[in-house]
Amino acid sequence: MMNYDEIMKRLRDSQHDLNAVVTFYEDVVLQAEQAKNKVLKGMPIVLKDNVSTKGVKTTASCKLLNNYVPVFNATIVDKLQESGAVILAKTAMDELAMGGTGLTAYTGPTKNPYDATRISGGSSSGSAALVGAHLVDVAIGSDTGDSVRKPASYCGVVGFKPTYGRISRYGVVAYASSLDHVGIFSNTVAQSAELLSVLQGRDDKDLTSLMSPVEDLSDLSLDLKGKTIGIIKEIQEAKSDNALKLQFNDFLKQLEAQGAMIKEVSLDRQLLEQMYAVYYIVANCEATANHASLDGIRFGERVNADSYQEIMTKTRTQGFGELLKRRFVIGAYGLDDVHQEEVFQKAQKIRRLIVEAYDKALSEVDIVLTLASDTVAPKATELKNHQSLDEMISENHLVLDNFAGYPSITIPLGFDEGLPFGINLAARKLEDKKVLAFASAFEKLIAFSELEKGVNPWIMK
Numbered sequence: 001m002m003n004y005d006e007i008m009k010r011l012r013d014s015q016h017d018l019n020a021v022v023t024f025y026e027d028v029v030l031q032a033e034q035a036k037n038k039v040l041k042g043m044p045i046v047l048k049d050n051v052s053t054k055g056v057k058t059t060a061s062c063k064l065l066n067n068y069v070p071v072f073n074a075t076i077v078d079k080l081q082e083s084g085a086v087i088l089a090k091t092a093m094d095e096l097a098m099g100g101t102g103l104t105a106y107t108g109p110t111k112n113p114y115d116a117t118r119i120s121g122g123s124s125s126g127s128a129a130l131v132g133a134h135l136v137d138v139a140i141g142s143d144t145g146d147s148v149r150k151p152a153s154y155c156g157v158v159g160f161k162p163t164y165g166r167i168s169r170y171g172v173v174a175y176a177s178s179l180d181h182v183g184i185f186s187n188t189v190a191q192s193a194e195l196l197s198v199l200q201g202r203d204d205k206d207l208t209s210l211m212s213p214v215e216d217l218s219d220l221s222l223d224l225k226g227k228t229i230g231i232i233k234e235i236q237e238a239k240s241d242n243a244l245k246l247q248f249n250d251f252l253k254q255l256e257a258q259g260a261m262i263k264e265v266s267l268d269r270q271l272l273e274q275m276y277a278v279y280y281i282v283a284n285c286e287a288t289a290n291h292a293s294l295d296g297i298r299f300g301e302r303v304n305a306d307s308y309q310e311i312m313t314k315t316r317t318q319g320f321g322e323l324l325k326r327r328f329v330i331g332a333y334g335l336d337d338v339h340q341e342e343v344f345q346k347a348q349k350i351r352r353l354i355v356e357a358y359d360k361a362l363s364e365v366d367i368v369l370t371l372a373s374d375t376v377a378p379k380a381t382e383l384k385n386h387q388s389l390d391e392m393i394s395e396n397h398l399v400l401d402n403f404a405g406y407p408s409i410t411i412p413l414g415f416d417e418g419l420p421f422g423i424n425l426a427a428r429k430l431e432d433k434k435v436l437a438f439a440s441a442f443e444k445l446i447a448f449s450e451l452e453k454g455v456n457p458w459i460m461k
Helices: 003-015 028-035 077-084 125-132 149-155 189-199 232-238 242-257 269-273 275-288 308-319 322-335 341-363 387-406 432-446 448-455
Strands: 023-024 044-047 083-093 115-119 138-143 160-161 181-186 228-232 261-266 367-371 410-417 419-426
Touching: 003 023, 003 028, 023 125, 023 367, 028 077, 028 083, 028 138, 028 242, 044 125, 044 275, 077 083, 083 181, 083 367, 125 138, 125 149, 125 181, 125 275, 138 160, 138 189, 138 341, 149 160, 149 181, 149 419, 160 432, 181 189, 189 410, 189 432, 228 232, 228 242, 228 341, 232 269, 232 387, 242 261, 242 322, 242 367, 242 410, 242 419, 242 432, 261 419, 269 275, 269 341, 269 387, 275 322, 275 341, 275 387, 341 387, 367 432, 410 432, 410 448
Parallel strands: 044 083, 044 138, 228 261, 228 367
Antiparallel strands: 023 083, 138 181, 160 181, 160 410, 367 419, 410 419
8 A cells, every 4th residue: 555644745845846735635544545446546646726626725826816715626626536546735836827937826936856947837837846756646737728738848747638628627727718628747648548537528517528428548559650640840940959859850760660651741830920829819818707706805815995996906916926917908908899809809710720720730640749848948047038930839839739629748758958858749639549549659669767767856866
């Protein structure tokens, strides 16, 4: 039987180095007793702190929600516990999931497990860092633009976002409802498949959840011979780090040696240049609507004042970080009746054009394969405020799979100067098993668990 006391001690001790946890569970031993003889056999797991947990504080790393204790579980929490998972902690995240750095939580920045001066990525920063440090094997995150898959690349782990609606989002604090996905971090592809087997399925509490039959994920075996792997020409050309591109190209040669065919596909460069702007408008307009209730009256840690209007103004001013305030201003502008057609609706139309072009490219291949990030995790002090058009494409292309709702997985490929980086695989709607099977086959070729033994400081401790 697992020594949960030792696991919790290591988790608590890691706070000094990683700052990845917001709230620790106090009933771990009781959960473990109840998990006996169930499917997941007491699997230790942590949850991003935007997942509603009955009787356990759920802050979404936002100061305004510091006092929020839900009276219900998210559907995924019930499924995990019914299947024998043991929840250890709620993990830090960018505030209300708005961000990609892991630096904006009200509890302070999450550190990268390989180098504390570098970001873990976000918004699912704490979950990625804890799996990267091998303090847990699996964790739950959420992914609106790349918030599971980019941190997975930075922290050297598997980050999987299934088809939109494959996993219920009931009880997960929303960011942008048309883009949000529940995602899974793990140290192996098989562990992600095991969790998806438990979490997938229709949930009438979430009307966006799929009616499609659940998939049997017990067998992920795949022969790469004769399979066609697509490389998106414009994304590959936009990548700037030659060290990462060199290793990526070497891996393509490995795939060809296995009998796979590498095919270049193309997307309209003008559409790719619009990806981030479209995402920024759609996501922030939806977020502004979703979070209108965070006002100190209906929800939130109230700042008292003489009138309701003043209470709301002061509560939101003191309860939200600067990044959120900017995004809410943009969202409110885009939703205003005067601007909605020119801003929000136009962004939605361009999103549709992007999805149609992406779907056409995917129809020509079995999967598409890209570098998950343009670089290894950057230092927190060296983040750029502005990006060139090439950087906009190379750093934000994973949002394609949120626009389309397609399954997408990042797996670690290698290291550059002692820091991990990953590749991303994606396929069309409902092809989750295909993505997992390809990722599993690639994982065997890469053997990352052997590569990290001499590099990951948490393994060497």
